[in-house]
Amino acid sequence: NAGVTQTPKFQVLKTGQSMTLQCAQDMNHEYMSWYRQDPGMGLRLIHYSVGAGITDQGEVPNGYNVSRSTTEDFPLRLLSAAPSQTSVYFCASREQPNTGELFFGEGSRLTVL
């Protein structure tokens, strides 16, 4: 049982490049989400999904795009990377509509030059 798997763990981009952070979970969780973690800012919600085909914006959605075609996968796309998107990104999932604990991946550290 792998839990929540994120790839890649590390990535360096140049300003303007695009990329996709992958997230997969094998717990059959309906709810999946993406957070970014910056020093002194805690974790901030980017986008979330309550089931396949359903996505919604979180607190800081600008510059990011998501889709949810299957229950297992929830990729996060950076359309045109900016230095302000340098951060550590975490994918997390939980049972839905359960309001219980989130299960986190190990994170993807992104640097935009």
Place this chain on the structure above:
Amino acid sequence: SQQGEEDPQALSIQEGENATMNCSYKTSINNLQWYRQNSGRGLVHLILIRSNEREKHSGRLRVTLDTSKKSSSLLITASRAADTASYFCATATRSGGSNYKLTFGKGTLLTVNP
């Protein structure tokens, strides 16, 4: 906007001592959760306390919730060097329909010295 705010930002203690971290929040919640994050790793859920509960225990962890003061505390008893980590509180609030979102604070960095 930050819903939960931990206090203190950093805490350094000796092994065997107790560590207390506090969390304050602003709006009504469904539940409050505490997470631990070791350096360079993902967050791990520690304990959840519902809005109608006042105290909860799990091993060496004790969590209290005071909804009238909109605050919670996490007590770690008989701390160990392995408890060194950042600790985050997260509040579950309704975000529309039957959906709830978790909003995290900025965390408390706990260092337990051997």
